[in-house]
Amino acid sequence: MKIVFLDVKTIGEDIDLSGFDRLGEVVKYSFSTSDEVPERISDADVIIVNKVQVNARTIGAAKNLKLVCVTATGTNNLDKDYLDSRKIAWRNVAGYSTESVAQHTFAMLFFLLEKLRYYDDYVKDDHYTNDTIFTHFEEVFYELSGKTWGIIGLGNIGRRVASIAEAFGAKVIYSSPSGSAPQDGYCQVDLDTLYASSDIISVHAPLNEFTENLINKRAFSKMKKSCIFLNLGRGPIVAEQDLCDALDKDIIQAAGLDVLSTEPMAPDNPLRKIKDSRRLFITPHVAWASVEARTRLMNIILNQVTEFFRQT
Secondary structure: OEEEEOOOOHHOOOOHHHHHHHHHHOEOOOOOOOOOHHHOOOOOOOEEEEOOEOHHHHHHOOOOOOEEEOOOOOOOOHHHHHHHHHHHHEEEEOOOOOOHHHHHHHHHHHHHHOOOOHHHHHHHHHOOOOOOOOOOOOOOOOOOOOOEEEEOOOOOOHHHHHHHHHHHHOOOEEEOOOOOOOOOEEOOOOOHHHHOOEEEEEOOOOOOOOOOOEEEEHHHOOOOOOOEEEOOOOHEOHOOOHHHHHOOOOOOOOOEEEEOOOOOOOOOOOHHHHOOOOOOOOEEEEEEEHHHHHHHHHHHHHHHHHHHHHHH
């Protein structure tokens, strides 16, 4: 068996992949362009990808290919109709990053809620050295307890965020853009109610016809001026120019994003101009990437490959 990793750098060099060596020949490429893929997988039985496009152009000449594994939950990069026509199986992985993304959600929230950049700079810039009094709270902040947390997309991650928010004493409400049936034990509301009622709003939804550009000028106009908005779902769920305007015009208090419409960040992204970290905090799509989550991800992929060939 020949296994080809086409963009192994997206997994990280700190993750042990030696288990794949026991299955056969393993070839790893840090990154692969669409033009490079055909030659690199010409005799592969399995390809392991993250963002590489898998379609007739890239894998058409791969006569031995039997299995495509995506090291992610999203499969927008797969032409599934073409894979089906070739009887090539595909696998993705769900649930591996729930704890990691939930943790990052709260890291982003507390960075913004407690104005941590300001206070860190205050001390590092030596303003606290020989200060007048023992405390300094020029930038006021509030407790999470008693606040309303609105969640858009109540899947595994959304439910985990809900449980942690409730542990802090927050009231949790949620909305389903696709109109899914209510989930027992959770308070479902319509989107307009969620926008108007929430002190914190976090997005944990997939990108689809119900969510693309969902958070736009109209949505921001309905939010509280004190609202902290967080997107840990998919970048195109948010209309970024509208978010930029909402922050510039003080329509909402602050925003935290781990995902953007184009990744890496495009030079013309309007959010680049906002330099105040108390208003906007962006991380480079890292919420999923704790060591534990990436290890769990690759163990699942290894098991998928092993089981596939055991059954065939």
